[in-house]
Amino acid sequence: MPLVRLRAPLSELAGGRRELELDGATVRDVLRALEREHPALEGWILDERTTIREHINVFVNGEKSREETALGVGDRIHVIPSISGG
């Protein structure tokens, strides 16, 4: 199964877990599975359109990816806030 890696504060909302194995064929599938497993994360990465929030980056095996990116067994998914702000 794909492996999802989270940083604070997302990891805190996932019960302190920084790595989770979750099933799914696409990035969207896996992030929705993450929300089902940890409902406190609902709305934090995906908005109500199931779109990745504008200032969140999702990398699959180091490549910036979108909701539709296909996943395979053993893929590593990093969810990281953008380097932005003021």
Added chain:
Amino acid sequence: MTELLVGTKKGLFALQGDDGAFEITARAFAGEPVEFALRDPRSGRYFASVTSAFYGPKIFVTDDPAGEWQQAEGLALPEGSEKALERIWTVVPGEEDGLLYLGGAPGVLFESRDGGLAWELNESFWNQPTRPEWSPGAGGMCMHSIATWPGDPSRLALAISAVGVWLSDDGGRTWRNGNTGLYPRYMPEEKREDTLDLCVHNMHRHPMRPERLFMQFHGGVYRSDDAGESWVSIAEGLPSDFGFPLVVDPDDPDSAYVIPLVADMDRTTPDGRVRVYETRDAGSSWIERGDGLPQEDAYLTILRQAFAREGSGESMGLYFGATSGDVFGSRDAGATWFSAATKLPPVHSVRVA
């Protein structure tokens, strides 16, 4: 002792004090933008609107601002919408036990009937037929003002930048516009009499005479004496008719306070002087109130939620914050002022707890 809740660009500050420098007693959501915070006097519960640049808008609640905060539920637009909830601008106690309203962008109204832990979108307002024609103001399509009618939960008035005034007489099931008399100078002349692009900056109902409302517009200050159906200009006598916040004295239905800024292209206090303007005759005349406020080289911006009141009458407390990080207070209804805080992050909102 007064407790202020100051929402800033970098977190929520709780301040306590009397008539001098206030003490910071709590800071929450460090580093995050807190758009608005208030304490519901009925329950004692505190609310904070936090809009992380990364994780989207949330409402958090607590009984102790220095303690743990809990995320409220239900604040999302329907799945499949073209838009997502962008920002939460205000939370207002309703006229029934446990009832609260929440206004946000893009022009959305939510209701809670359990004291603010769970929220539901007002579908009737969300599905307004004219919504595809609505335009946002510079700060987004923000519903910033929700005016309840004391003792009557069926009557509501909303104001949105830039979609004007909306009225309901059935608790929010149906809505109509209340824009007669508003005059948007920023629109082409041929559109000024017939447009929904009406940029209301703030609107307050007077609790003693609920059919009376006061409004700060994007270029205009207005009064309504027919519950928001129509509006008359009361801007004559002010140094500028542009500004954001507005406060009324609940003991005097002829009272209102505004803080003029130069204009939409220069949103700073006129002439480098910080002055509050007070009317006690429903807008026929205005009194300058600047004693104790900076009167030289002070070019401040005071945002729409950053002006608050405590009590009423001659001893009414008034408090406002600026994007400079200054907070000022008065304990004599604006006659004299003092500095309550300096060097905070840019102030988004001020409310008395």
